[in-house]
């Protein structure tokens with residue numbers, strides 16, 4: 001009797017998308033990443049880092065946050081330090097949200113890339129990227145408005161949903177989950 005090869009069914013992964021935000025635009029990107037992973041059949045949970053209790057049961061983790069004054073949020077750095085052992089056991093991907101990407105400023109984007117990389121160290125993410133964010137002057141304090149005006153920050157919502165979806169769609173392959 002001829003032997004028929006039965007294709008192995010691909011197991012779906014449980015992926016955590018953990019983010020920080022001050023004004024909400026990174027939350028929207030984290031949700032879009034999770035939705036794309038869910039559409040591909042994976043289980044994807046989205047949590048603001050401050051509300052995360054445990055990393056147990058996740059096969060991969062995506063970590064993202066915005067850049068403010070050239071730095072990633074301290075809570076993201078602390079999250080990496082606190083969970084370093086668990087995070088070292090799974091594939092990790094990272095993204096930084098900023099306006100340098102909206103302004104297409106190569107120096108600013110290189111700075112953002114380095115800030116993300118340093119914040120995630122000593123983890124070795126399988127992929128790290130920079131996404132353009134959003135600046136809504138109405139949501140800013142007087143001081144923040146003054147700063148962003150001074151450095152001529154672009155104003156508006158520059159989040160590129162197509163680019164975010166493409167990046168998220170490629171994640172499981174890159175993370176090998």
Ligand SMILES: Cc1cc2nc3c(=O)[nH]c(=O)nc-3n(C[C@H](O)[C@H](O)[C@H](O)COP(=O)(O)O)c2cc1C
Nearest residue numbers: 021022023024025026066069070098099100133134
């Ligand atoms: C006070 C302030 C400082 C910022 N500093 C930077 C910066 O250094 N580099 C940059 O590219 N974008 C900078 N941004 C833009 C933010 O990264 C962008 O608005 C991002 O989408 C905010 O994310 P959130 O809405 O999740 O907080 C700054 C924005 C503000 C209001």
